[in-house]
Amino acid sequence: MKKSFLALSIIISSIFSQTAIADPKTPGTQTGYSSADLLAKGVPSDINTVSVEALAKELKGKPAMTVGFDIDDTVLFSSPVFYRGQQEFSPGGYSYLSNQQFWDKANCGWDAFSQPKTIASKLIAMHQARGDDIYFITARTPSDCDFMTNYIKKTFDINQMHDVIFSGSSKDAYLKAPYIKQHNIKIYYGDSDGDIISARQAGAEGIRIMRAANSSYKLLPKNGLYGERVVLDSQY
Template sequence: MNHTFRTLTLVLACVASLSANADPKTPGTHQGYSTIDMTTAGIPKDVNMISVADIKHELAGKPPFAVGFDIDDTTLFSSPVFYRGQQMFSPGGYSYLTNQKFWDKANCGWDKFSMPKQIAQKLIKMHQERGDNIYFITGRTGSACHFTTDYLQKTFQIKKMNDVIFAGSSRTEYTKTQYIKAHDIKIYYGDADGDIISARDAGAEGIRVMRAANSSYKPIPKNGIYGERVLKDSQY
């Protein structure tokens, strides 16, 4: 093993360790468990699990409001898109995530290879029946097209569709917070630690959708690491 490879291995190991425990910008407050942990060892008693039926019951009789959804690994299983992007633009590396050509491919056509998650179908159906206003806020870099907006509308049969909000990503701030706050979103669903923190910083509730164990987005987050509520059977 040469020096360069050893150094790269160490750096990646450190990054993985930080990400697996919590978002580096915001330390976790609870132990948390990955989807892999919860699949192999069962649901821990210290994780606050809820179902779509639970949320529907809680909201019964309340007037409609705005709700928000992350896209990747929350509403869509989009690993095929990102896997293809890596192979095409930066095999074995992650520089493709800063390449506008990749984002244009992903946002302007490749999402047809993304599979809708069952939990998203159930949640969106429930919120539409209530008359809630639905927003999609993603950390992706945006493109000059509307394919992803159109794909989500058609896939989830959304009656009143708002354009997808491309918040972009940052290592120093939670980019989704301003949009959650601006649209007065009360509940925001997401799989990443940053989704939960972004929602809380905006005065909304962040509810965790479990990232599929076979997602290409590694490491798998620790569900419940911030004491947030976690959706049952939301890994698919």
């Protein structure tokens, strides 16, 4: 069974590692490695990795702060939601991402089929134990419902839950940056290049959460591309 899984992992790597590119608006400064690369070859020495335990030790004794999390592929493995949306609204294409009907389905109920990421549970528990304030900021198109806020609150047992912030997305600007700055967020966790760049634009540290190799969100980003810290074992 282990051999079969390893073989499958290598096949996945050969397909997806070739598709990992930097955010077109901001060139990378380091080599960077996709989650598929790391799955097949292990973690190379030139990636600046950090564990949840190391972060907790680093923050020990420091005053409580405000931290932020992206949602898709950071705290939730939401590929089932996007796969369902594509099949229902634009089979074989991506026009569903511009369809408000899809976003209403996704934001107002379909996330019940999203799988919470283990790494998110660990990080959120660590920050709550410190008394840190937590915000969730997503690039999704907003809907007139509060399902996601309630779902995340219940799923991760959030003590003081703020409404999820829907920044929307843009090809020309990093729309999360103003929200990160507005709420004085010091650390922002995310899987995409845009998450890391948005955090830096807002004066925060962007820490990379690895996107699962089997995520429906392609192209796979290259972890460590900007020299950012990457959380170990964060692909699941």
